[in-house]
Amino acid sequence: MRRWMVALPLSAAAVALAVCGDPTFVLAQPPAAEEVQFRTADGVRLKGLFHASTKNPAGDPVVMLLYPPGPGNNMTKGDWDGLSKTLTDNGYSVLRFDWRGHGKSTDIEDTDLFWNNPITGSNWNRRYVKHARPAGGKTPIKSDLQAKADFDPKYFPVYVNDIAAARQYLDQRNDNGKANTSSIYVIGAGDAAALGTLWLTAEWQRPAVYPNVNQLGGAAKYEYVPQPLVQPVAGRIEEAGRDVAGVVWLSAGRPATTTEFVVKKWPLLSPRMREMNHTLFLYGGDDDKAATQSKFFYNEVLVAKGNKGLGVKELEQTFLTAVPKTKLSGVALLGKNAEIGTEDTILKYLAARKKDRGDKVVVTRGYTNGYYINPGSFYLQP
Helix, strand or coil, rough: CCCCCCCCCCCCCEEEEEECCCCCCEEECCCCEEEEEEECCCCEEEEEEECCCCCCCCCCCCCEEEEECCCCCCCCCCCCHHHHHHHHCCEEEEECCCCCECCEEEECCCHHHHHHCCCCCCHHHHHEEECCCCCCCCCCCCCEEHHHHHHCCHHHHHHHHHHHHHHHHHHCCCHCCCCCCCCCEEEEEEHHHHHHHHHHHHHHEECCCCCHHHHHCCCCCCCCCCCCCCCCCCCCEHHHHHEEEEEEECCCCCCCCCCHHHHHHHHCCCCCHHHHEEEEEEECCCCCCHHHHHHHHHHHHHCCCCCCCCECCCCCCCEEEEEEECCCCHHHHHCHHHHCCCCHHHHHHHHHHHHHHCCCCCCCCCCCCCCCCCCHHHCCCC
């Protein structure tokens, strides 16, 4: 039987009462968000905020928040603050960050790597970041990015490398005892759904733990996804996609430059993504565009209802849910919980996934160097 979500009451802020006759009330304040930064494989410095769980930061699951990239967007637009507090109060740590060229993530730390690396350099960065073409045969020296001024819309697939960098940063926190990446959740809005689906596809083609030299098939280090690996002598390589416990998309979308044909092919590359990365699609009930796009992901990408003729099983814990009587879309669905209940619905869904999954022990990841996700391996060509 198909099971929906268990209830999860929201916890109130703790209030401590001093004893020994002192009547003073002390309001327990949650820790302030930590400003963090990390580098992409192609040399861009990304900046973000890490909100530690108020319960058990070293053992609680981690949530990555993804806003839709685009001119004028950044991680402060919309009530991501409120959602972050709700999540940390309920036993989740949270990472949110600005995409390259957005907000504070504008620095190219390694210009030579950015313009000349074999994965995103000459194929994508030089072609679609304006002013990137070298003059007189010299390497461009532009060292800052602004999405509004610099990026061609066809550059969209390269953003997946920012999610890869965020995951690597979380794995490093994990290895330092400051997070637990054995259970990761993703919550995103709009076109971030296309990027997230691409990233999930790639996670199923990457080992969760850094492979040893014998597993690298002759390569000195792990550099890109999907890098061919050989099976270890004993046991098997666990895919990184297994660590993703659940996904929530608010008004899922995709940009026009990433075709439906391509997006529908991704689950064919990583079939366990649709089976194991359970997903909730939320959209405004009166938002026709979001309804159409969410149904595309639910019905055509994940084939959530199954297809007996093709031997595709129904996904029992992936859901398509309309928020009644609202045209609000994407990030705008947040911050109005009393009226439309978006945050409550998200919490209930995460709680159900957490109950199904159980507690997961911390596993040392060992990824100290950045790695690329190669868009060309996922039917995306510059």
